[in-house]
Amino acid sequence: MHSGWKVLSSSPFQKLTIFASSLALLSGCALKNPLETEVKAESSKQPSHQSKTENSENKADAEKPNFIYIVLDDSGFSDLATFGSEIQTPNLDHLAENGIRYNNFHVTPVCSPTRASLLTGRNPHDVGMATVANFDMGPDLPNKRGRIKPEAGTVAEVLKENDYSTFALGKWHLSPSHQATAAGPYENWPLAKGFDRFYGFLEDSSDQYKPELVKDNSFIETPEDEDYHFSEDIVNQANQYVTDHASIDPDKPFFMYLAFGAQHQPVQVPEKYIDMYDGKYDEGWDKIREERFERQKELGIIPENTKLAPLNPGVKPWNELSEDEKEAFTRFQETYAGFLTHTDEQIGRLVDQLEAVDELEDTMIVFLSDNGASSMGKATGSINHTLAYNDIPESLTDIVDRVDDIGSDKTKSEFPAGWAQVSGTPFKLYKSTMYGAGVKSPLIISYPKGLKDKGAVRNQFAHAIDVTPTIYDLAGIELPKEIKGVKQMPLQGESFAETFEDDEVSTRDTQYFENNGQRAIYSEGWKAIAKHVPKTPYEKDVWELYHVAEDVSESKNLAADNPKKLKELQKLFDKEAKKYGVMPMSDIMGDGFLKIPEDSLRAKNQFTFYPGMSRLPEGAAPLIINRSYSITVPIIRKNENDEGVLLALGSSESGYTLYIKDNKLIYEYNRGNAVYKIESNQEVPVGISTVSFEFEHTAPHQGNGKLYINKEAVGETNIEETHKFKLSFEGLDIGKDSNYPVSKNYKDEDFDFTGEIDKVIYDIK
Template sequence: MKAVIRQLVPTTIILWGAVCSAQEVEKVKPPTPTFEDREVLPIKSPSIPPIKTLDARDMGTPSVFEVKPPKGAPNVIIVLVDDLGFGGTSHFGGPVRTDTFDKLAKQGIFYNQFHSTALCSPTRQALKTGRNHHSAAMGKITELATSFPGYTGVLPDDVAAIGKMMSYNGYSTSAYGKWHETAVWEISPSGPMSRWPNRQGFDEFYGFLGGETNQWTPTIYHNENRVETPDQPDYHFLSDMTTKAIDWMRFQQSLTPDKPFFMYFAPGATHAPHHVPKSYIEKQKGRFDQGWDQLREQVYQRQLASGVIPKGTKLAQKPDWIKDWDNLSADEKKLFSRQAEVFAAFIDMTDTEIGRLVQAVEDLGEIDNTLIFYIAGDNGTSAEGIENGLYNEMTYFNAEPKGSDVEFMLQYYDKWGGPETYPHMAAGWAVAYDSPFAWTKQVASDYGGTRQGMVVHWPDGIQSKGELRSQWHHVIDVVPTILEAIGVPQPKVVDGIPQRPIEGVSMVYSFDNPDAADRHTIQYFEMFGNRALYQNGWMARTIHSPPWGEPQNRIADDVWELYNVAEDFSMSTNVADQHPDKLAELQDRFIGEAIAYNVLPMDDRRIELANPQIAGRPDLMFGRTKLELSEGMFGLLENDFINTKNTSYSIEADLETNNASTHGVVLAQGGRFGGYSLYLDKGIPVFVYNYLGLQETKVSGKSALPAGKSTLKMSFGYEGGRGGGGTVTLSVNGQSVATGHVPKTEPNIYSADETAGVGVDLETPVSGAYTRETSKFTGQIHRVVIETHPESH
């Protein structure tokens, strides 16, 4: 009978648009969209018959068609923490109190078999689309995208994301914090903006577009506009984004209290850099002196005691590369304990800020009718701090060993986590926070890289309270869960484009049924060649490469292992020898899944792919050796700026100055932790090369530029190789005024989030000789030309 009724509804809409007289229009309201109507987005408004009445006073006004969510549809909030493993919250055995996560878990339900993809961008794209990350073309992070279909970093038109689905179904929508889903060559004023947050269905966006940002001086976008970081002594982005989210939610509910909202709340925490106010760090003093081995055991024992892992679960053996704490030197223990204190403080701050958001929902009286997903990590805790941790994370990406030297880093002991550092922690802590598993972020073939603690809280929709759910699920299951919960279908057509079917399954069946059989019974994993296949309680996998090293084999030569994860929760015992047929079956099935979801060809390269020419992805500067800029052009991310690394180059500027007091930046790229700047100091030209915050080379003229117009030029003569030095020559109006030598340069990357620009150094200053405010050029910049000269070395 339902099918018959649904077939008749569209006919009724057509008749309404065709036969109603003008006088009757006011008596007939547009029909409410049916379930099937919502399969095609945006929902088409019904037609209004031609009006034949001459004077508006002689007829009533017709009702305006508005798309509204189904009656009673809840608000929806997705909270996604960054780089936090299974043991990261206190509810899942972690060492740091996470009162907000614990409170929601006690009032809702929590899952101990919920999974990510093992890396940032891929998890986020999978989470928002309900499709596997390769299906959504996000096989790696955006910065390492290639030209193969599963790895382009460009969301396909036939894979609409949840922002559009919610917006087209009548929700107010917003996103805050980390995005990391827009192709790097599309993050510039030239666009296209079609894959920026606002064009993906979010009415409001406030956050950063890359993989990480300096929490003290972030690279922030409000919608499609770059905004300057507030100049406040106690500023921190995490608090700022939370306040912005609360303000929007209050505003939205004040204006349209009957309209539900959808919010995506994704802090950059606890991803590096670990930037935290001292007040949080002081609370953790001395709490990690026991070391990572004891911490790992403590987390594991708490997990057993609480039942968040099954009885009999073994603590998987940690990787051999992670040193035993007892064998470390006193200096190593001192430094590493400090790193752990700062990371713990970051967890504390993150959960506290999420608590502010949840409290605001309560204050609005909306907590019962708000479906909250609190996902504690987009992958396992990060081991990218390698053996000793990092004073500046960019030293790792540029293969600079001093940045991880213990004696050097101890100089920053009291400043660790503050604006003077851009830090990461030693990998041993990551393994501890990923307890009871062995591996970490990037390792998609181990639950340490992919298993996340998650809470679902919805008092009006879930009767169970404080209960564990052990059904096996994946981030691609969140979108179909939301759609079922609010009562709308998976869209078949969006913006006129037929859609690829959603690949996840709804979790609603498990909300009030702890014993329900699993519905997500097969799932592949792949990241940098680390790969696995889960099927019905079995996991076949291979560890192709650790996060801290190079692959040991060619992909085809990898050795596979087999785990009965239905009985071996932590993947502690390899049973490949006992079940060779099962292993072979799952290996074959992995290839089938890999072909079906655009996983092939697999690519285990990492830092090499930062070069777009090697990766094969588009590049705004491809083939160009010259870029001309003018005043006001700033905020350009590194991937959208001409590449001056490993080559000779020059900067030539046509300036106009009034007197010797003229100061400010002509052109700068990067910031405090790596980059270069050409600027005037009391009219005197200066060039500074900042090597990873470790060494600053300054070349300065002797006198101020002449009043009026002049041409300032910096020429850098590169000495060759990767990361080699070079000679700096400053000239004014064709006459050399200074020379100097830069001993070493950054071969791979200046910064993950600092930008390039004319007339201002927008984020942290490249040189300590000026501040962001005093970096603003006080004369006139008519033109700046930056040109590379690869043939000259």
């Protein structure tokens, strides 16, 4: 527990009510861990390393602050207690009470572009990250290559040239999915982008209990610990990095990028954190949203005259829901809240470690979310995020039957859209949109040595592209003209360091937004939003106009009242779009998963994989959706007892697997809500043989599957519906099915193939 922190005797929720009525009362009062009930006595802190002195050879370095970016994923504007929530976030409360909060901070509406802007200080289109890194749209769309251009050096690259140590942990999602292989290419991985160390995952999301982990430039196995959780693991690693650094080279500053998988689906957290919120959400999302709204006004997060947006289309009032719906939807939100409290606890552990090694005073922490809360759970919520990604409805009955599994490793959960709107209070709509719920993020800056106006709320406009220029400003660093021999683009963000001491100084006043055809422009307190219907001409978009300086929640569309201002902003968008590489626009969504650029390793028609290959992430595996293909496996069975998995892609929620059991060859396609199974009508012979599976694509998202043994057909079935966009969030194994097994037929067994596999050959027709 931080020195000087107190614990109030009231309950956490009573504490929050007190906090909402008087910010000053709670200055410096926060719980490190809401689960703890004992107060540790304060003890004098002994430095763990020699203090930095004027006589140090590295005096210049010693005077430079450390910097830490902490990024949450899919967490809404109102989710933190200091931004109006009832969710317990005491460690972030403490950072806010001893730092500065920004209530007019903006990001992009999806994750990869925000992260690219944050790490480079430049607009996402201009650096090649117009949308999520899963989508590499090829050379014809250079702003959608799923990677950061070498001309846009990252903050890690720049700081490394200025004698900083650099660490990245958690979610990366800044390299194309087809490059996420154990064999590279590595040029867009963290170490190639300026980081000395990396520990985390490369793609958009990860299971919290069994992630596909990468350490530096190598895939590693998930730790076999029944109490494992990814958020805890990355903070364990972060604390190790900090401790080693402070112990061995304390005069050298460091930069850390800590990007949690939370609060992105799958929402998974130990049961005790869910239990903390038992009964808290029984009153429903209408009541909770109204309470957050009032609290935000009391805290000064929104103006008193702000209007609360009405319920989003498709969201029912809570009192119109059935009892089954209320039971399931309450559990979803209890889990989300517990997940955030658990994440906050991990942040507290990092802050404690910084304090323990005498680095906290010299460290500036920047906390934000990459975009607003996701509505991918739709009306009912989701317990299978592969189904959610493929726009496949989930049965409320299935959800209710498994309500107790929500948050565990048995589900991959996402809350209903009604709770997503609560996260975005007071705004309308969600992540992926240009409204406040999609592009406004809480921002907290904590810098014990450098901030005087502690606990303040700032109203000035800022954007993710402004953070890194602010860092350079504070560190006295100029952007190098070249990095690794590549001429650098100018910064496009601007430092807002002056706002640390001045609540009236002006900041940058214009920023465009665009993602997958949706677009908006902000300028001097006004905002214009174009509502685009996918696959229709952009000229037919309907524009809305909001005076957000007076109407924070975008409640009154002024397009008809002020056409002159709207026209002015439309012209400004065109100017900014031309300036920053927004054109050409494309309105891809899930179909972006199906695009394979010709210059990728995935663009082959034949793949040969060998036993012992590291798991290949799904985004780099052969793309079989809406294609005819075959999988051929030459094998040797020494005797009739040789059996097991020949290959498997996916997990218990979705995927496909080919295996031998009880001498029969079996193929299963697990769609998530249906399983298509073929079992051979003959036994697989002992000795040398070739087994194979062939799929004939007969119509969109369906086809006929056949099994063969030594080229003789031994079974077939019609696969009535395949996935539309993405097969799974777990990759391809050869000779085994690691992490979560695709088939229930061997779910409790160590089912590696005990015979010999020569190779596995995919032929895409």
